[in-house]
Amino acid sequence: MELIEKTNEARDDQKSSRSRAAGASFRQPRPIRRRGAVLGARRIEVFLYVLPAALLFCLFILLPILSNIAASLVSERGRFGLGNYVMAAADPVFWVAVENSLLWVVLTLVLQIAVGFFLAVLIELHLPRGKGLFRSLLFLPMVITPSVIAIVFTTIYAPEYGLLYGVFAWLGLANSFPALLGTPSTASIAIIFVNVWQWSGFFVLMYCVGIAAIDREYLDAAAIDGARGWSRIRHIIWPLCRGTTLSLIVLGTIQALQQFPLIDLMTQGGPANASQTLATYIFQTGFTENEMHYASAIAVVLFLLALILVALEYQLSGGGIALTSKAGHAAR
Amino acid sequence: MLRSLRWITLAAAAGIAVAGPAAAAPVTVTLWSWTPDTPTMNAMVAAIEKAHPEIRVEATNQPHTPYFTSLKAAAASGNLPDIIGLTPGNYTQQYRADVQSLDSVAARIWGADWQKNFAAALLTQARLGNPKGDEHFYMLPEEAEVLNIWYNRPAFAKAGIASPPATFDDLVADAAKLHEAGFIGFYQGGGTGLFDNWVYLQIAAQTDLKDALAAENGAPVWTNPGMVKAAQIWQLLFTRKVVQPGALSALQYPTGANLFAAGRVGMISLGSWWLQESYLSTTPALATMSGYGKFFLPALTAGGSASPTLGGIDVGWGLTKNAAKSPAVEAASETVLKELISGVAEQVALDRLDDLPAFNGMQPSHPLPAALKTLYDTYIAELATAHPHQIGNPVIYQALVDNLQAIGAGTKTPEAAMQAVQKITQAQAMN
Numbered sequence: 001m002e003l004i005e006k007t008n009e010a011r012d013d014q015k016s017s018r019s020r021a022a023g024a025s026f027r028q029p030r031p032i033r034r035r036g037a038v039l040g041a042r043r044i045e046v047f048l049y050v051l052p053a054a055l056l057f058c059l060f061i062l063l064p065i066l067s068n069i070a071a072s073l074v075s076e077r078g079r080f081g082l083g084n085y086v087m088a089a090a091d092p093v094f095w096v097a098v099e100n101s102l103l104w105v106v107l108t109l110v111l112q113i114a115v116g117f118f119l120a121v122l123i124e125l126h127l128p129r130g131k132g133l134f135r136s137l138l139f140l141p142m143v144i145t146p147s148v149i150a151i152v153f154t155t156i157y158a159p160e161y162g163l164l165y166g167v168f169a170w171l172g173l174a175n176s177f178p179a180l181l182g183t184p185s186t187a188s189i190a191i192i193f194v195n196v197w198q199w200s201g202f203f204v205l206m207y208c209v210g211i212a213a214i215d216r217e218y219l220d221a222a223a224i225d226g227a228r229g230w231s232r233i234r235h236i237i238w239p240l241c242r243g244t245t246l247s248l249i250v251l252g253t254i255q256a257l258q259q260f261p262l263i264d265l266m267t268q269g270g271p272a273n274a275s276q277t278l279a280t281y282i283f284q285t286g287f288t289e290n291e292m293h294y295a296s297a298i299a300v301v302l303f304l305l306a307l308i309l310v311a312l313e314y315q316l317s318g319g320g321i322a323l324t325s326k327a328g329h330a331a332r
Numbered sequence: 333m334l335r336s337l338r339w340i341t342l343a344a345a346a347g348i349a350v351a352g353p354a355a356a357a358p359v360t361v362t363l364w365s366w367t368p369d370t371p372t373m374n375a376m377v378a379a380i381e382k383a384h385p386e387i388r389v390e391a392t393n394q395p396h397t398p399y400f401t402s403l404k405a406a407a408a409s410g411n412l413p414d415i416i417g418l419t420p421g422n423y424t425q426q427y428r429a430d431v432q433s434l435d436s437v438a439a440r441i442w443g444a445d446w447q448k449n450f451a452a453a454l455l456t457q458a459r460l461g462n463p464k465g466d467e468h469f470y471m472l473p474e475e476a477e478v479l480n481i482w483y484n485r486p487a488f489a490k491a492g493i494a495s496p497p498a499t500f501d502d503l504v505a506d507a508a509k510l511h512e513a514g515f516i517g518f519y520q521g522g523g524t525g526l527f528d529n530w531v532y533l534q535i536a537a538q539t540d541l542k543d544a545l546a547a548e549n550g551a552p553v554w555t556n557p558g559m560v561k562a563a564q565i566w567q568l569l570f571t572r573k574v575v576q577p578g579a580l581s582a583l584q585y586p587t588g589a590n591l592f593a594a595g596r597v598g599m600i601s602l603g604s605w606w607l608q609e610s611y612l613s614t615t616p617a618l619a620t621m622s623g624y625g626k627f628f629l630p631a632l633t634a635g636g637s638a639s640p641t642l643g644g645i646d647v648g649w650g651l652t653k654n655a656a657k658s659p660a661v662e663a664a665s666e667t668v669l670k671e672l673i674s675g676v677a678e679q680v681a682l683d684r685l686d687d688l689p690a691f692n693g694m695q696p697s698h699p700l701p702a703a704l705k706t707l708y709d710t711y712i713a714e715l716a717t718a719h720p721h722q723i724g725n726p727v728i729y730q731a732l733v734d735n736l737q738a739i740g741a742g743t744k745t746p747e748a749a750m751q752a753v754q755k756i757t758q759a760q761a762m763n
Contacts, residue, residue, distance in 0.1 A: 093734070154587070159578035160516050161596060179578030182522070184741045187581065268523055271580035272738035287401050289727045290426060 065303065072297035084297035093273045094298065097281040100188050101302070104256040104277060105309065107189070111196045112252055113245060116203025121233055123204070124211040135208055138201035146198075150265035153194045157181050184274030187267050191275060194262055199255065203248055210244030211237060246317040250310055257306050278302040358388040359664040361655075364406075365391070365417030366399035367475075367647050368686045369608075375684075376677035380668055383676045387664045403427070414655035414665045415672075418471040420645045421460040421724040425470075431650035433468040441670045449674070449692050451476075451716060457644040460549075461724040471648040473690035474673045475681065478604045478643035478714050479530055479721055480626045486617070487515045487598045496627035500568070503630055507574045510598035519597040520575035521584025522740060525733035531569075531601050532736055533721060534629050534639045536562035541640060541719065550725050552761060554732075554754040563739060563746035565632045570740045580740050593618060604711045605646065607685040610704055620701035626710075643718035646687045649673065688715055731756040 075083040088094045123134050141149070156163040157180045168177040180190035214237065222236045260279045263269060269276035269284060276284070278298055286295030365373065370393045377389045392413070394402060400423065406412045407430050416431070418424045424431075438446040447455060454473050462468070483496055488506075491513035497503040507517030521527050536544035540558020547553050554560075569575050582588060584601075592600045593609055595617075609618050617623025629639040649672055655665040671677045674691040682689055682696050685704075688711055689695070700708060723729040735749035744752070 154581070154583070157578075158582065158587075160576050161591065177577070179581065181581030182578035182741075183580075184743055267581050268525070270523060270525075270734075270737050271741045272743055273734055274741070274743075284730065287404060289730050290422075291727070 068296050068299055068303075071293055072300045074293050076291055076293050084294050085301075087294060088297055088301065093276060093281065096273055097276045097278045097298075098301075098305075100275060101257055101277045101279075101305065103188060104192060104195075104259060105253050107192050108195055108199070108256045109249060109252045111192075112200050112203045113248060115196065115200040116248070117207050117238070117241070117245075119200070119204045120207030120211055121237065124208050125237075131208075135205055138204045140201065141198045142201050144198070146261035147265055149194060149198055150262055154181065154266050157190060181267055182271055184271055187271060187275040191262050191266050194266070195256075195259060198262075199252075203252075206244055206248055207241060210241040214240045242317075246313070249313050249317075253309050253313065254306060257302060257309075278305070356386065358386055359660045360388045360390055361415065361661065361664045361668050362413030363389055363391045363415040363417075363668065364394070364399065364403065364413045365647070366394055366396045367417060368681055368684075369393075369612075372681055372684050372686055376672070376680045379676040379680045380671045383671065384664075384667055387667060389668060410654075412652040412654050414652055414661060415668060416650050416652060418648050418650045419722065420457045420471065420473075420648065421722045422726045422729065424458075424648075424650065425461040425724070427650060427652075428462075428470050431470050431652050432656065433470060434472050434651060435468055437651060437666055437669065438469065438472060441666060442674070450690055451692070453716075453718060453720075454645055454690050457720055457722070458648060460720065460722065471650045472669070472673055473645040473648040474678055475646040475687040476604075476644060476690045476715050476718075477646040477687050478641055478711050478718055479534060479601070480603060480628055481518075481599055482592065482602050482606055482624055482626050483599045484515070484592065484595060484597060485623050485625055487513070487595065491515065491598065496625065497630045499630055500565070500632045503632075504572045504574055507598070511573075515598045516576045516591065516596060518569075518574050518576070518599040519582070519588045519591060520569070520579040520601065521582045521588040522575070522580040522737060523582055524584040525730070525737075527584045527601055528733050528736045528740075529723065529729060530642070530721060531629075532562060532566050532732065533723075534601075534642055535565050535632060537642055537719060538562070538629065538632055538636055538639050539565070545719060547728075547757075548720055548723050550728060550757065550761065552754055552757040554750045554757060560747055560750050561633070563736075563750050566736060567739045567746050570742075575740075580737055595623075603643070604715075605687045607704065607707060607711075608687070610701075611684040611686075620703055621707055622701070622703040626707065641714045641718040642721040643715055644720050644722065645690065648690070688712060725757075725760055727760055728753070728757050 072084055073082070074080055119138060123131050127134065155161075159165050159177055159179045159182070165174065165177050168174050178186060180186045218236060218240065219232070222232050227236055257277075258279055259277065260283065263275055263277060263280045264283065267275045269280040278301065282295045282298045282302065285291045285298060363377075368376070373391055373393045377391045380389050381387060390413075393399075399417070403412070403416060404426075407427060412427075412430055416427065418427065418431075442449055450458075450473065454476060455469070458469055458471055458473055459467065462470075481496075487510060488494075488496075491506070491509040493506050493509055497506050503518070510517040520531065533544055533548070536547070536559055539561040540556060543551075543553040543556050543558050544562075547559065570579070576582070588597065588600055589602065589606075591597045592602075593613065606624075607621065610621050613619050627638070628641070631637050649669055651665055651669060656662050668677075674694065678689060678691065678694055679697060681687075682694055683698060685696065685708070688708075696708075699705075723732065731753045735744060735753050738744035739746055739749045
């Protein structure tokens with residue numbers, strides 16, 4: 001407990017030293033005219049630095065977003081208004097897609113954080129050697145293309161000839177083998193599991209970096225205070241990896257909402273739209289059903305959902321989202 | 333100085349005269365498609381370029397879904413290639429504004445009476461979905477197909493089944509016997525919506541052919557008794573365990589086709605294009621097709637009869653407006669179109685039994701093994717009386733697929749599912 005208080009004190013010290021630094025620069029006397037000229041030149045310089053990136057952002061991000069919003073406000077028959085949004089509100093498949101998108105966010109985040117953190121603790125704190133090898137092995141699924149993963153897992157899950165079915169048959173349970181991808185209630189969860197398998201290595205790697213960045217003094221002090229095992233993980237390591245966790249939550253949310261290839265390749269959003277998410281439904285309405293304006297409206301909803309979730313996470317984190325290499329320090 | 337210049341000019345002129353006119357660079361024609369398979373497409377392109385050294389064909393082959401996605405993006409950005417592969421109905425209609433009317437092109441290639449070269453049913457399908465009064469052709473067929481159920485003879489023999497099923501009860505019993513013998517009884521790639529749609533249409537063609545054909549053309553007839561009956565039979569395929577467990581997530585291609593070729597499946601819904609396996613495989617049972625047979629869905633109701641033949645255009649070609657960018661490209665594109673439909677390229681595809689020819693008089697140039705020849709000849713005869721097998725409207729098509737899957741998954745009754753398709757069809761009719 002002493003250590004936690006110490007951690008909080010360190011954070012307060014950091015804040016007050018930042019305030020002092022800000023105050024100090026504010027108090028520095030400068031000639032007014034010269035300061036204005038310098039500021040003006042500085043502003044132009046900053047503007048010129050920012051300009052290329054801003055232009056590219058406008059051209060490739062802002063313009064398509066605005067263009068998509070405009071397209072969503074026109075019906076397939078060319079009428080202007082909120083017709084596509086009204087249609088979405090009355091479309092049961094749209095709501096299945098929203099529900100599944102949220103399920104993806106919650107399940108993938110919880111599982112990937114749990115698995116990632118647990119394995120990272122094992123590797124960083126309990127593995128005497130071969131850390132690099134394990135990190136690489138766990139990261140390997142990340143570099144496999146989703147189409148290969150989809151084919152492999154579809155075959156593993158397949159009733160009658162799949163690997164899992166073989167195991168069930170060997171155990172004499174062939175008749176109770178569940179058709180995971182072919183059953184509406186399990187299709188999404190079965191694909192989410194594949195996504196967790198693929199992405200957990202990334203979470204492990206990020207947590208490994210986060211844990212490695214923790215100052216040994218804290219761990220040593222915790223050991224002296226008697227914090228060991230679960231207590232050390234819960235009260236010392238987990239709080240000090242807060243920055244890493246917050247970053248992973250944001251990245252994981254965006255990744256989960258954007259997930260398309262695994263779903264498209266494994267179930268095409270089926271059976272009977274049971275595994276449809278907003279990302280796959282955009283493709284189905286736009287490219288299969290040829291209703292681009294309706295697809296644009298769903299894309300706007302997905303954009304807003306991502307924006308709201310990330311803003312919420314940012315708010316809850318108190319703006320403490322940082323890249324993980326500095327995570328340990330940011331939390332201190 | 334002037335004298336030197338004169339000599340230089342003369343020497344240059346002589347040089348040009350000796351060298352003769354520069355060889356003209358070949359005209360490039362761009363072509364995109366999803367079919368046939370890439371090796372066959374490459375062979376077709378090579379045959380065209382050999383027959384026409386003045387033409388270079390840049391062909392791009394992609395799987396079905398990415399192909400039509402790329403096509404949409406290319407059309408939106410004005411970058412369509414000169415020639416595009418199309419299916420009749422929905423896909424041709426989507427690109428009607430981007431492709432040329434082929435009436436005059438066909439007349440230039442095959443003469444004023446060019447229509448006599450194609451079966452009337454195929455020409456009708458080529459215009460499926462045209463606005464009322466528009467009798468133009470925006471695609472012309474290269475290959476045609478017939479839908480049916482294929483079966484594996486050795487698997488049937490091992491399961492103690494003497495002949496293909498003749499009734500629904502036979503179908504149920506045969507699927508069970510095949511399963512007992514270690515095979516997948518009736519493989520249904522229910523994750524591939526197209527095959528759900530095709531199996532349902534084959535059932536509906538039995539229970540109410542007239543409404544089935546009307547439904548393909550967008551008529552709101554899904555709640556008529558024959559169509560609902562077909563949905564009920566579709567449900568029985570799942571509840572009576574005719575199709576394999578997990579069928580709704582299984583893929584017809586590549587999984588189903590590969591398992592069937594590997595001898596793991598007893599029955600599967602495919603079509604005449606399966607003959608192409610005879611070219612692709614070196615296994616005698618496949619290379620000669622002696623190990624495989626075909627049948628139409630047996631009578632599924634008491635006193636009924638087997639499904640009538642469904643089939644028609646498999647793939648056709650459209651000439652985009654971009655092909656008219658120069659007279660040279662336009663002329664070269666027309667030549668390529670001719671070779672694809674009735675010339676050296678189609679001959680290459682046909683020799684590999686890629687599918688059935690749409691152009692009258694075309695046939696494989698090499699002798700076929702007996703079993704293969706019987707199958708091929710039967711298909712050609714069946715094609716002449718085949719009923720259309722494509723739903724023209726993509727929204728109705730998707731609604732049907734979704735609801736068939738819901739029936740299979742047990743989340744909707746056949747009646748409720750057909751009601752849902754009917755509602756969407758009516759909404760489309762109002763648009």
